[in-house]
Amino acid sequence: MDKVKKNYIDSKQLVRGFEKAEKILESKKEEVNSLNVFPVPDGDTGTNMLLTIKSALENIKKKEHLTVSSVFKAASDGSLMGARGNSGVILSQLLRGLYNGLKDEKVIGVRELNQAFLESKKVAYNAVMKPTEGTILTVARMISEFSNYHHNNYDDPIVFLKDCIDEGNRALNLTPTMLKQLEEAGVVDAGGKGYLLILEGLYTGILNEEEDFAIDISNFDYFLDSILDDNKGKYNYSIYLNLAEEIESVQLDENFSKISKANISASGNGKSKVFILTDDPAKVIEDASKLSIIENSEIKYLKDISGKELNEKSKIEQNVHYDNAFIVVSSGKGIDKIFTDLSVQRIISGGQTMNPSTEDILKAIESIDADNIFILPNNKNIILSAKQAASMTKKLAYVIETRTIPEGISAILSFNPDDNLENNLESMKDAIKEVKTLEFTYAVRDSENNGIFIKKDDFIGIHKGEIIRSDRNLNNCVIETLEKIVDEDDYLMTIFYGENLKKEEAEKIVENIENVFEDLEVELVAGGQPVYSLLISIE
Structure with a gap:
């Protein structure tokens, strides 16, 4: 138990902590998604936070780490580019604050950890124009207050971290008393829950404790990357199935192993999930439909053609200059066509359940040569990512805060190319209010x-x-x-x-x-x- 008694946390422990944080959040992302205030099938807080922390970890693994400061710098930069949705953007700001509190530090002691929590809360609150209590911000605030008040009573940063997390969980349980929507829905704040899972992962990884992650319905998605990696290039299609009945895993395995050796399945809560790699997707769907009603399916062709198409479009447009250009986030072929007919320069696929990252939006901005670039998120959960992307470019990029597809269409229709910038910005804002x-x-x-x-x-x-x-x-x-x-x-x-x-x-x-x-x-x-x-x- 010497590792618990050590009075500092080093970079090796910290990297292991981020790895564990990703693993724990991936196993519990559906639990976080289910905390959506609205009882609708688009809860994506867990998914967005997971993709954001994945981006942080990917950037960590690219670097050579000598200090805890460099680990958090890599995590901050990676999460900034990979941030998805409001929860992902706020998470990136929390990580930025942790880095700010640990600049130039080689290891983490109690004093350094306290400073990190104080800076994390400060940066996150400053990033939101109108901070709302009863959210992830409350969890960060109450952790920082506990930390600042009690840190002098500790000499072990790992014990201190655990008690700060416990305070965070106490704060999380209070969130329904602060937001009527949470109380009515009977849930705690999803962003706060996701953040605490990440902190708990860091703590577990620092201690080097192993957890049992046997596959089940709740952590099913965690295992998808491994089956893809293990069978890279062997199959042309992947199929993800949600079945309306709870079927024993043995029966699922027996059924789908006849079609492909690369498959995993799980069942529980009256449902079943199957992920399978195959060259005959029609056969998979046919066999699955004999077992149960297929609630939904996702079929992907594993050979990447999108990159080639994008490069060809870039070659065609590389010498094209626009006075004014539009970037929109769209979801659905019919809606894509409407924006194409409106001569939008870039369409980013996204919306509810699939928020584009800050990097996705930034790449679209950098791919256009224009005097003015207008970004229409068309979803309230993408506005922060769009603003973050706009702040990271030297180009003149303006975020028009459209929250729905109709608002985006109305804003574009109100644009007058013969008018000046100020009038057009005002016209688009007015058009949003009218629809x-x-x-x-x-x-x-x-x-x-x-x-x-x-x-x-x-x-x-x-x-x-x-x-x-x-x-x-x-x-x-x-x-x-x-x-x-x-x-x-x-x-x-x-x-x-x-x-x-x-x-x-x-x-x-x-x-x-x-x-x-x-x-x-x-x-x-x-x-x-x-x-x-x-x-x-x-x-």
């Missing part, structure tokens, strides 16, 4: 939100981040939500139907809307967006 956006998806759990009682599998109507209506029937949900939102000045409604809704179903909803709102002109567009059955724009 109303409604989003419709389904509930993944029983919940209460804003006084509305929601049952699992209900359809939900959302406007400005608030659930307006919940109903078992999508058409009823749409009509009753619209009745609360549409006013006499509205004249045009555009409906984007998603990948999980048939055109005939969408047309029937349009017919019902036209019968109720006779003065509205209604357009139907195949958006192809995931997660949301309908996106409705009202002007």
Whole structure:
């Protein structure tokens, strides 16, 4: 136990801690995702924080580390570029603060650790324009306050770290008392939970304690990279399946091992998951459908053609100069086409459940030669990443804070190339305010939100981040939500139907809307967006 009694933490322990942090967060990312305040199938806090910490660890492994300072510098830089979503950006700022508190330090003692926690809280709060208590920021603040008040009572930094984490967990359990939304949803803050899992990973790695990570439904995704690495180049396709029934792992293994030797499976909580590498995806889908209803599937062609296509486009455009250029985040083939028809220069695939990283946005900025570059995130969870990217370039890049696809379309349509920059920025901001956006998806759990009682599998109507209506029937949900939102000045409604809704179903909803709102002109567009059955724009 000498390692526990040592009164400092060195760089070797710290690297091991980051490795363990990634492992623990990967095993529990779905647990973090499930803490989403809204009971909708787009909780991605755990995924975003995991991808951010992965980027930090990848950068750590590229460096030669002599001190704890250089480890945290690499983690900070890596997380900055890899940050995804608001939670990922705030995590990158927390790591930046930890580095600021440890500059020039070769090892970490109690004093250094206290300074790191103080700086971490300071940097994170400064990064957010309007800090909200009951979030990851509260966890960081209460850790720093405990640290500053009690650090003189410790001489062992590892024991001190453990007690700081315990204080963080106490803070996390208090978050529902600070945010009504958390209390109603019956959850703690997802970002705070993710941050504590990372700190617990650091602690476990520093102690060099091993944990049992046997595969199960909760940590299934952690093992995907290893099966891909072990079978690199052997198969053309990967298939990820979510099955609607809990099937014994032995039966799953027996079934899919007949198709491919490269497969893993897990079951629990009434569900099953399968990941398989194959050259015959149709056979996999056919066999899986005999076992259970396939709730969703993701098929990927493993030969990378996207890089080649991007390079070819870059060659074509390398000598093209624009007065004004647009970068938009889009999700769905139909929506991509709309932005393409609007002559957008760069479309970044993303949205709910798949937020692009700061680096993704920065690369898009650097790939364009333009006097002015306008970035439209089209999602509230991408705005911080877009701002972070814009701050890292020497080009004139402006983030237009669009929170939905309809706001992005409206902003571009309001742009006048013959007008000056200031007027266009103002026009786009005004256009965002004029458009109303409604989003419709389904509930993944029983919940209460804003006084509305929601049952699992209900359809939900959302406007400005608030659930307006919940109903078992999508058409009823749409009509009753619209009745609360549409006013006499509205004249045009555009409906984007998603990948999980048939055109005939969408047309029937349009017919019902036209019968109720006779003065509205209604357009139907195949958006192809995931997660949301309908996106409705009202002007």
